[in-house]
Amino acid sequence: MKTKALIVFFALVFVSFWAGGIPVSQAAQEKVNEMLKKATYVGTEVCATCHEKELKEFKLSIHARISNDKAEGAAQGCEMCHGPGSIHADASGGKDNIINPRKNPEICFTCHLDKKMEFRLPYHHPVLEGHMSCADCHNLHGVDAKPWTATSMEDVNEVCFKCHKDKRGPFVFQHDALREGCTACHQAHGSVNEKQLVARDWNLCLRCHIQPNFPTLGNRTHTEIPQGSCWSSTCHSQPHGSNFDKHFRY
Ligand code: HEC
Numbered sequence: 562m563k564t565k566a567l568i569v570f571f572a573l574v575f576v577s578f579w580a581g582g583i584p585v586s587q588a589a590q591e592k593v594n595e596m597l598k599k600a601t602y603v604g605t606e607v608c609a610t611c612h613e614k615e616l617k618e619f620k621l622s623i624h625a626r627i628s629n630d631k632a633e634g635a636a637q638g639c640e641m642c643h644g645p646g647s648i649h650a651d652a653s654g655g656k657d658n659i660i661n662p663r664k665n666p667e668i669c670f671t672c673h674l675d676k677k678m679e680f681r682l683p684y685h686h687p688v689l690e691g692h693m694s695c696a697d698c699h700n701l702h703g704v705d706a707k708p709w710t711a712t713s714m715e716d717v718n719e720v721c722f723k724c725h726k727d728k729r730g731p732f733v734f735q736h737d738a739l740r741e742g743c744t745a746c747h748q749a750h751g752s753v754n755e756k757q758l759v760a761r762d763w764n765l766c767l768r769c770h771i772q773p774n775f776p777t778l779g780n781r782t783h784t785e786i787p788q789g790s791c792w793s794s795t796c797h798s799q800p801h802g803s804n805f806d807k808h809f810r811y
Pocket residue numbers: 603604605607608609610611612639640643645646647649650652653654655656657659660661
């Protein structure tokens with residue numbers, strides 16, 4: 562009996578690898594989900610008895626504001642993102658009896674379904690693949706889920722520099738466009754354009770630069786250059802900034 566179960570188990574493991582389908586963490590998450598079907602909502606006050614620090618941070622957050630504490634037996638407060646917590650609370654904690662959206666963002670999509678679509682666009686941050694998390698860029702407990710808004714005063718770019726350090730510079734010739742944030746040119750979640758750009762051709766640059774203002778290039782003007790990208794290898798190949806050329810060509 563035992564061997565049979567083992568064979569079935571390994572066959573399943575093999576199939577899931579072979580199909581390249583379910584990442585292991587997702588399989589683990591499904592086990593959690595199955596268990597959570599038996600759990601019930603206990604309410605934020607119960608979580609707070611052990612997670613005082615999280616509650617303190619969370620109180621001022623945007624998700625706390627949309628929460629309705631009077632709605633009994635529903636996903637409110639902490640449990641809107643962590644799922645029903647009775648089993649976790651009864652066990653006085655534990656890792657595999659509560660949803661942690663760092664491991665799987667599926668619960669976020671119950672409300673932000675449009676974001677799932679964005680991460681499915683051809684060029685995207687590998688969140689659905691499990692290589693990074695919403696929490697790498699968003700602070701879900703904090704006052705601001707988007708830590709770069711007017712309230713938090715954090716620069717939008719800081720969150721990107723955590724992983725894309727080379728874009729911080731300093732460059733001798735810095736492209737002032739970066740002052741408006743990486744999102745002036747890139748779609749943070751995903752895009753139909755390569756490199757997650759907000760536009761695929763010179764329209765990207767024309768959002769801020771008016772063509773007639775461009776200087777001439779030798780005896781040609783910019784208008785005579787075939788329409789296409791401005792950042793091809795012979796042109797402004799360093800759109801973030803350059804240490805060698807003030808026109809960001811190399
Ligand atoms: C009786 C105390 C207690 C209560 C009540 C409690 N927790 Fe926990 N929780 C813990 C402990 C202890 C850990 C750390 C477990 C570990 O690291 O092994 C933990 C860990 C967690 C984690 C991290 C899990 C992970 O993947 O590492 C989350 C999320 C969490 N709790 C959320 C909640 C929520 C939401 C509630 C309310 C529904 C809640 N907890 C209620 C004690 C509690």
